[in-house]
Amino acid sequence: MLPPTEHSSLHGCPQQDRDKLEHSRLTRQFWFFHKNLNQGRLIYDERVVLAPDGVVLESAAGTDPHTRYLVPRTIPPSVTINAIDISTTLFPDPSSTPPNVHFSQNSILKVPDSWTSRFDFASQKLLAGYLTTSQWRLVISEFHRVLKPGGHIQLCEIDWNSWKMSKGPSDEPSRAYVEALMLKRNLPEDILMLLPSLLEECGFEDAKVEFGRSITIGIGEDGIEALRVSLNGLLRMKHGIQVAGIIQSEEEYDSLISSLQEEWDQGWGLI
Numbered sequence: 470m471l472p473p474t475e476h477s478s479l480h481g482c483p484q485q486d487r488d489k490l491e492h493s494r495l496t497r498q499f500w501f502f503h504k505n506l507n508q509g510r511l512i513y514d515e516r517v518v519l520a521p522d523g524v525v526l527e528s529a530a531g532t533d534p535h536t537r538y539l540v541p542r543t544i545p546p547s548v549t550i551n552a553i554d555i556s557t558t559l560f561p562d563p564s565s566t567p568p569n570v571h572f573s574q575n576s577i578l579k580v581p582d583s584w585t586s587r588f589d590f591a592s593q594k595l596l597a598g599y600l601t602t603s604q605w606r607l608v609i610s611e612f613h614r615v616l617k618p619g620g621h622i623q624l625c626e627i628d629w630n631s632w633k634m635s636k637g638p639s640d641e642p643s644r645a646y647v648e649a650l651m652l653k654r655n656l657p658e659d660i661l662m663l664l665p666s667l668l669e670e671c672g673f674e675d676a677k678v679e680f681g682r683s684i685t686i687g688i689g690e691d692g693i694e695a696l697r698v699s700l701n702g703l704l705r706m707k708h709g710i711q712v713a714g715i716i717q718s719e720e721e722y723d724s725l726i727s728s729l730q731e732e733w734d735q736g737w738g739l740i
């Protein structure tokens with residue numbers, strides 16, 4: 470029997486409840502990737518060390534749980550962090566935010582002119598579901614503009630190409646739905662492969678792609694968490710897939726999710 474997920478009851482909820490569900494989905498997903506992809510570090514590359522007066526840009530911050538839990542424990546209070554997002558809905562309560570973290574509503578497609586050469590380090594996670602290739606180019610050139618010479622950038626994304634939903638028969642249809650949605654939205658499927666050349670084009674040097682470890686969905690402690698994160702993510706996509714006309718009915722998608730769940734129970738999924 471699978472655990473209930475944040476998004477299993479989204480439909481028909483008032484907006485406020487949906488925001489709450491999205492908040493808890495993103496927070497859970499954040500900690501999962503933080504542990505398994507970033508290996509529990511805010512700055513993945515251990516060669517990057519912030520100066521005491523360092524300035525950090527956190528783009529597409531979302532619920533940004535690390536400002537409350539990790540920043541006070543791992544970043545000196547003299548370092549300033551500017552967290553931005555196009556939407557303020559998920560921002561944490563200012564009373565729970567450390568004084569060196571400043572949230573503002575901004576799009577990474579165009580950050581303020583006054584931020585040119587302001588930051589030592591810029592970080593962004595999980596924006597692939599929002600940006601076309603030409604928007605990625607814009608975003609990376611904005612990062613390049615706002616970083617100081619010698620500054621560093623860290624981008625974390627899901628690799629759709631090596632994503633294996635299941636070794637069973639549900640892999641192909643679930644990939645097909647996601648791929649059709651990305652195609653409809655003009656989103657690149659291979660952003661991880663494109664990023665090094667886009668970074669170079671925009672003036673960055675020494676770009677490197679590293680992959681997190683694979684986890685068997687549904688098996689063991691991390692696997693159960695992987696299951697919740699994957700399930701929540703797929704359920705969150707349902708509305709978009711339906712609106713794009715990729716499925717004819719909700720039931721069609723729900724039936725695929727049920728089959729996937731059965732395959733995950735057998736340890737056939739990998740994230």
Ligand SMILES: C[S@@+](CC[C@H](N)C(=O)[O-])C[C@H]1O[C@@H](n2cnc3c(N)ncnc32)[C@H](O)[C@@H]1O
Nearest residue numbers: 499529530531554555556576577578594595599
């Ligand atoms: C999948 S969430 C990831 C949130 C967070 N980075 C994390 O790892 O939990 C994507 C976030 O990007 C934000 N976003 C989308 N387009 C953006 C843009 N152009 N500039 C800044 N934020 C954006 C959304 O509002 C959402 O909060």
